[in-house]
Amino acid sequence: MDHFTYHGGVLCAEGVKLPELAAQVGTPFYCYSTATLERHYRVFDEAFAGIPHKICYAVKSNPNLAVIATLAGCGAGADVVSEGEIRRALAAGVAPGDIVFSGVGKTRDEMAYALAQKIFQFNVESLPELEALNEVAGSLGTTAPIAVRVNPDVDAGTHAKISTGSKHNKFGIDITEAREVYARAAKMPHITVQGVSMHIGSQLTQLAPFERAFTRLVEFVATLRADGHRITTLDVGGGLGIPYGRETPPTPLDYAEVVKKVTKGVDCTLVFEPGRMIVGNAGILVTRVIYVKENAGRRFAIVDAAMNDLMRPAMYDAYHEIVTVQESTKAAAVRYDIVGPVCESSDIFAEQRELPELKAGDLIAFRTAGAYGAAMSSMYNSRLLIPEVMVRDNVFAICRPRTSYEAMLAAENLPEWQ
């Protein structure tokens, strides 16, 4: 469910007409809906009503301050993977005590910063990281609250580039070796063991991998307690899929049912790290057709957005639904390859997509672009970072303006010999 619907023949974001927005901010741009963000957060939160839990929004999926602040306003914490993301979460109003720090390569500087802020938990992914954290905490005269990210060796059944829970990838510690790591952690003077964590992948459209992984995790908690560890938090990560096209992922309620069944009686605060599920459908990318051309019988619509603005199709072969901003009364009649201007043959958003007839100047929108869209954008081909606009009812705010060519050039220096 989202709040991007047609009213009076034009696509709107809540009460704002997208052609008017395009006229004011220029194209391409990202547009987010406050009501959709809040709704997704609440649906997830309410699915766990009555159970002690923390929802730590995965900032990497969309790090825009206005997005984080909207969710923080609903009570969200943050799952972060860098010092930059901690700074964003704090700037957007997330309480330090609601921040979980994930990632395989936390540097000592980042650890020191996070310790100084007194974050809720470090999800530790290796023994060398644990040793470094113990040292850094010791040098600051404090202790670090940790969970070990265990790898339950479950195939998430998702795209290889967003699968993280099988034993052959770089994430976490194999569940069969983690017990020993807990034993080491318990002996470290500046480490406080408080929980267990996992995250098996992203865009999961089946519940079975979650169920297998959570079951292993809960068994592992029992083992750890028998070993004498005090385990009070169970962080089950994120990863719940969303509908981009034809897939039918589990609803938050279905997901919650499995979580509740498997974690019944575990007596921990449950921690969730949803990203995509919260922001994915809360954002769209609006772009304008620059040219329509035909090559050997194939029709191309060349648009002003490109792979540097929305990387997912080029990187993950991802599907995004594409709609015209002017509601079409005619059926989709023509097949187009929708492509960007970047000099890469992978700069293709969609191949042979059936759409109403397009002409230069038309606005189209990529739906479900709120997660891993703007977050992954770059200035490749020296294209400016595009605006991000937040809508709330009938008003909007440009929460990240388009960068300028002046700023682009000013960010670099020539060596003094040039």
Ligand SMILES: *Cc1c(COP(=O)(O)O)cnc(C)c1O
């Ligand atoms: C990316 C990531 C998430 C969020 O995943 P989604 O699929 O967006 O829900 C959560 N936790 C960790 C550790 C991650 O790396």
